[in-house]
Amino acid sequence: MKIQHYYRPASVDDAYQKLIENPKNVLLAGGFWLKKMNQNYDTIIDLSSLNLNEIHENDDFIIVGSMVSQRQFENSKVIQNLFNDMAGFAVREIMSVPFRNSATIGGSIMGRYPFSDVITALLVMDVTLRFYPKQEMSLMDYLNYKGKFNSVLVDILIKKEKGKGFFKKIKTTALDFPLINIAISKSDKYRIAIGSRPMVGALAVSAMEYLNSLSNPSEEDFIKASEIAIIELNFLDSVNISKEYRIALAKTYIKRGLLEVSK
Amino acid sequence: MKVTFYLNDILMSFDVKENEYLAETLRKSGLKSIRLGCNETSCGACTVLIDNKPVLSCGVLTGQVDGCHVITVEGIQDEALKSLTALPMKERINVAFAMLVMH
Numbered sequence: 001m002k003i004q005h006y007y008r009p010a011s012v013d014d015a016y017q018k019l020i021e022n023p024k025n026v027l028l029a030g031g032f033w034l035k036k037m038n039q040n041y042d043t044i045i046d047l048s049s050l051n052l053n054e055i056h057e058n059d060d061f062i063i064v065g066s067m068v069s070q071r072q073f074e075n076s077k078v079i080q081n082l083f084n085d086m087a088g089f090a091v092r093e094i095m096s097v098p099f100r101n102s103a104t105i106g107g108s109i110m111g112r113y114p115f116s117d118v119i120t121a122l123l124v125m126d127v128t129l130r131f132y133p134k135q136e137m138s139l140m141d142y143l144n145y146k147g148k149f150n151s152v153l154v155d156i157l158i159k160k161e162k163g164k165g166f167f168k169k170i171k172t173t174a175l176d177f178p179l180i181n182i183a184i185s186k187s188d189k190y191r192i193a194i195g196s197r198p199m200v201g202a203l204a205v206s207a208m209e210y211l212n213s214l215s216n217p218s219e220e221d222f223i224k225a226s227e228i229a230i231i232e233l234n235f236l237d238s239v240n241i242s243k244e245y246r247i248a249l250a251k252t253y254i255k256r257g258l259l260e261v262s263k
Numbered sequence: 264m265k266v267t268f269y270l271n272d273i274l275m276s277f278d279v280k281e282n283e284y285l286a287e288t289l290r291k292s293g294l295k296s297i298r299l300g301c302n303e304t305s306c307g308a309c310t311v312l313i314d315n316k317p318v319l320s321c322g323v324l325t326g327q328v329d330g331c332h333v334i335t336v337e338g339i340q341d342e343a344l345k346s347l348t349a350l351p352m353k354e355r356i357n358v359a360f361a362m363l364v365m366h
Contacts, residue, residue, distance in 0.1 A: 001282055005281060006264055006281040006324070028324070031327065032322045035284075035322055036303070044281065044324075046326060046327060095304070096307055098310045098318050098319045099304055101313075102318050102322060175305055
């Protein structure tokens, strides 16, 4: 990574104005992934001094600042109380504590990384992203958005819901990227997301619709839902795992997850 | 670019490149406890405390720590020595051997 200028904005508006000034300007959150990019940037805009690193809650939402570190997120009591700490568990599986002290939730989302555990876990919750200038969109819409997104992510709104959650990340070693990750939640309805296929996490919409149309799904229904999910989402080979093995893992863990959240 | 931060409780200023990482700055300043092992934010050999939190210094741009408190192993020598002397002799030998291997 090459940088010409380092900029510390005084406000979110200042950061935004700087971002749109030049297409080669880039926002700096945790910065770990930027390091691996072989690119030339004009100005790197450091968001660390904008007080975006707090977690608040109101009656309906948990409001996570975009610069909240993964470590803050996993240790937050309000996050731990949501879907039996599924999102906290997903984050806790990422690399090491020193890594998670720098990596941010906003950075994990904005990068739309195919291997992201954070995205897969958040997909099975009701999540809205709030950007500057005024714009709100669901996490799913953001993931489907094509092209560069020239706004500053300010915070992540997670709707407070009561329910159970399940997260499974399969990896070869403790510090490795996931071969596949699966998140399932059940509040008033079932939600299933699969990531690292090796594409970015996505909801298995047809499988969810099938389950949510049933009043009291049985184990056979869960198996059928897992079969629908592996047909509707794309799975591919990668260096360390075949497409067939990915599908077999997904099918197994979707069923196990559904059984767990339905208990 | 000028960056000022507390290094082992002493306020210091550094002239650094915009894309210089903290591990590089610290090693250039003579603090050799920071190891550039993988240099890919995996191994942890470059860990320092930034505002009392362990962080991988090979993944943090020096500009990001402006105004922060950075502590390296050199800054906690007294505590390390106290911890070491509290150990039984056999354990002390194990630690000394491990350190020799690391060097």
